[in-house]
Amino acid sequence: MTSALSVLDTVFGYDSFRGQQAEIVDHVISGGDALVLMPTGGGKSLCYQVPALVRPGTGVVVSPLIALMQDQVDALTAVGARAGFLNSTQSPDQRMAVERALLAGELDLLYLAPERLKVSSTLALLDRAELALFAIDEAHCVAQWGHDFRPDYLGLTVLHERWPSVPRIALTATATEATHREITERLQLQDARHFVASFDRPNIQYRIEGKNEPVKQLLSLIRTEHPGDAGIVYCLSRASVEKTAQALNDAGVPALPYHAGLDTATRAANQSRFLREDGIVMVATIAFGMGIDKPDVRFVAHLDLPKSVEGYYQETGRAGRDGLPSTAWLAYGLQDVVQQRQLIDKSEGDAAFKRRASQHLDAMLALCETIECRRVQLLAYFGQQSEPCGNCDTCLTPPESFDGTVPAQKLLSTVVRLWRERHQRFGAGHLIDILLGKQTPRMAQYGHDQLSTFGIGTELSEQEWRGVVRQLLAQQLLAVHGDGYGTIVLTEGSASVLNGSRQVRLRRDPVASRGGRKLRSAAAAELPSGAQPLFERLRAWRAGVAREQGVPAYVVFGDATLRGIAATRPGSLEALSTISGVGEKKLESYGEAVLELVSQG
Template sequence: MTSAPPLAGPALDVLNRIFGYAGFRGGQREIIEHVIGGGDALVLMPTGGGKSLCYQIPALVRDGTGVVISPLIALMQDQVDALRTLGVRAGFLNSTQAPDERRLTEQLFLAGELDLLYVAPEGLGVAATQRLLDRGRISLFAIDEAHCVSQWGHDFRPDYLNLSMLHERWPEVPRIALTATATSATREEIATRLDLTGARHFTASFDRPNIQYRIVAKNEPRRQLLDLLRTEHPGDAGIVYCLSRASVEKTAEFLTQNGIAALPYHAGLDARTRAANQSRFLREDGLVMVATIAFGMGIDKPDVRFVAHLDLPKSVEGYYQETGRAGRDGLPSTAWLAYGLQDVVQQRKMIETSDGDLAHRRNLGTHLDAMLALCETVQCRRAQLLAYFGQTADPACGNCDTCLTPPESWDGTVPAQKLLSTVLRLQRERGQKFGAGQSIDILLGKTTEKVTQFRHQELSVFGIGTDLREQEWRGVVRQLLAQGLLAVEGDYGTLTLTDASSAVLRGEHQVMMRREPERTRAPRARRSSSPQATPAADLDPAAAAVFERLRAWRAAAAREAGVPAYVIFHDATLRQIATLRPGSLAELSTVGGVGETKLAKFGQQVLDALAAPE
């Protein structure tokens, strides 16, 4: 029997004693030991995979204070509160603090009385902050959300470009950069920009098996969303992403009018409203946040049961990052996207009019093509998602829509030729360009006002497409755009042919398409039958009742402490307590997530809640 490495002892002790877990998950132990030993690390680990422990434990084991660079000023207070509840000495420095509060934090740091200090990247660039750090003892630098350094990424932060100075100014302090999503190209960019080319790279599996990925064709998307929330996620916390501020406002209002507790979040709201809505989402159960992508990075709310997109994300990285905010506690969760023709047209137009040179626009186009491929695939979505990040997976995961309700792949060459021929004849014979709607009306033989005005009923293609319904034709246009066999141009999104169109028209290129299966109701791995059923869905009735009693106690304890409920205990911990029903503090201490500080602070209250009459 081989002995454990010498560093495993103190790290495992901290994991057991402070965080209340019996053992490390995945590659945590190897990363932690490497950083404790003074090594630099670049860590790619999915949301919910335990990234924070990879720098928190080394900071607690090594001498000095761990300095965490985080872009999430609005969440630093909650992050610090969560650590203090565990008995960790934590503080933060950012622009929200009053002068006296900042001075106290600085004094604690200089006195060596902080285990972890959170600093915003823009704050780290200030000379006074750098001089303060020079006077203290730093155990490590942790660069959280490291993908923010990627200049053309989905969450770029200019201040991250200055973080290479950490190694220049404090060369003896180990650095660990962490992110939940990065392709190999983004990983190389992170390493170069942060001067981590010599660091050891750790890449965990990107798979989140508890998330069910589903992409549906748009057909009154707000109504589709409402049906999802009512039938599968009643009373659940979730995030709904929209592309525009106006759509955020309208969707939040629509959900509220239909009995769903929803709040808006976007950059157009004043800072106080944004902060208040974010705080409510973190602290209250069952709220839905409707937001632009400005919301969500670093949200440490473990019980988000669904993430829904009402508009097409710009990239697979963005989609993965945003959907990863669901199910951080490992319980079943849903990633749902409504996707339609207008999404493709809109995204293509945004790329053409975006800032940056031709290479940048091509890069954006490549990202969009990958996202479209994920939407249009007839294969397992999870396998395709993981392949994008360079990881192999089983060909069928059994927990995405294409596995649970397989779509058909059909030969769409003839419909493609009909559609492309319509676009071609409008341009060649009439010198005209129109959007998708006009071409579809011509194919269906509709004598609309516009068809009559331009005498399009005289075209040879008029009425040759009655074998497909209008919605099916929109799918043909969408998939031709996705495959680069058709393009959009101009402010009005008119259709035009591409260099690849001619091969289809000549019959030299077969066009395979996806046909959506008929669904009366989407398949689910599990169902919610009551507003509070989701986390307790697979518990026996007696344990489920105990779980609800514990949740009620936790809600009261969180209100009294002024912290989010998950800071007290995660749902996963309450589930285990409800199942085991410990009768003593010693038995309670064996539950995952119950460290010695939480045991001392909340242990007797938990036992009292368990002993309370039903």
């Protein structure tokens, strides 16, 4: 491991490996296959980059996103590694130059998209090169039931079959036990060593709150906790993405939209700005985010309910890759549940697909409705036991659990009466109006003010009743009819509640939980008194250098490294070299400029 540690220090500027990194690196350097499950920000890239630099030959990295290959190569070039990529964005001359460098042994790492390995000329090229290893990044893309399935990943068994002596390392940040098994089988990694790190991201504070004017709630989060910070906001639809991005810009928060409906050039330009500029908020559908290495994303917000816990974990994991305090915030309401149920019913998938989608949604609803620690529930989904974290909303302001059997019976009785007496179906809003005794035009039109349940639910507010409906849907004591109108109907379990043989426990959100414990601004986090001005000067200098070089700011230095410089104020190149993240190449490139900035303070 002496050689590996030397590479880690001189190239990447770190004096020691973290967690299982050393064991993984040693195993791959020795020629062994590995499957690595490690959370976002856990240092997966080093697990193949260091072995590629130590072993003779070139490490071939299979990466699903062509749009990010340039940034990945730029980041490696910045630390002195020799890296290149082959993809469809290059001219014939550019591709030939990379191929010549590969065959001449002048590349440490080569990035390829999975579909490139279906091209016979690529396979023939690799046959002629000396190969150090194959790294399969985002390996969960091979799982057909996963949230990021890529059919081209199914063809990656060619690596093992054609080059059996070249070690393979498959890596992902998102895998349940079922997905883990599927990756193993489809990539033929049964004989590989499997490394499963903790999925916990202790620096992320998980918060889920009731949806009530979500854009206003989002603005409050940004203004009070993350002013000037980079963030990602996920929305379900393209229209919602556009509307939210516009609302943020109108409120003075620089925001960009990203969804599949935008042309390729606009998406690429927006992604580039997000990666290269500080303080940009990206508002996106789930089409955005995989492979994004930006370490200083301080918050990830969801304005719509994710379809699965795996998707939620993957998306929230894009916050706080640098280890600084970050927020995962979700606004969740009754309409989300109705909408997701309708999407499943209307989908073109077969019965097995719909059943699996319903299971994913049920697990997501359980996470939203839990009265226990969010992190305990989240980690349990991935098969990991843990203790209450003290850093999620349910730990900081525990919600109350109460006997909701009577409210549930009132609601279910109303559904029964509408069906029996009128053979009519109505959505949640009308049901709640009946329980609250509201005299609306529809009430008079249908004569529902004559129902025996009219006005019997005034002990709860409209918002509280929406919570009851939402939780009964989550507990499958109510269902959404597949008629496309959000009609609420009974389920098989409803009868046991109506006849009193089943108790219903419900969650009441405490008013004090809105916003939970406030985080300090990430820029100010963990900086000693008086270091903030230098940190801001360093950030401004970094932004200028990044613009000049046309690379993301974190390629120059990450926030964690700038924070280390601001806190210790090194007075020499030797002292600067001891800061985490300052390797030999960056010391040579930026050392004098950084010392000058420090001396000015």
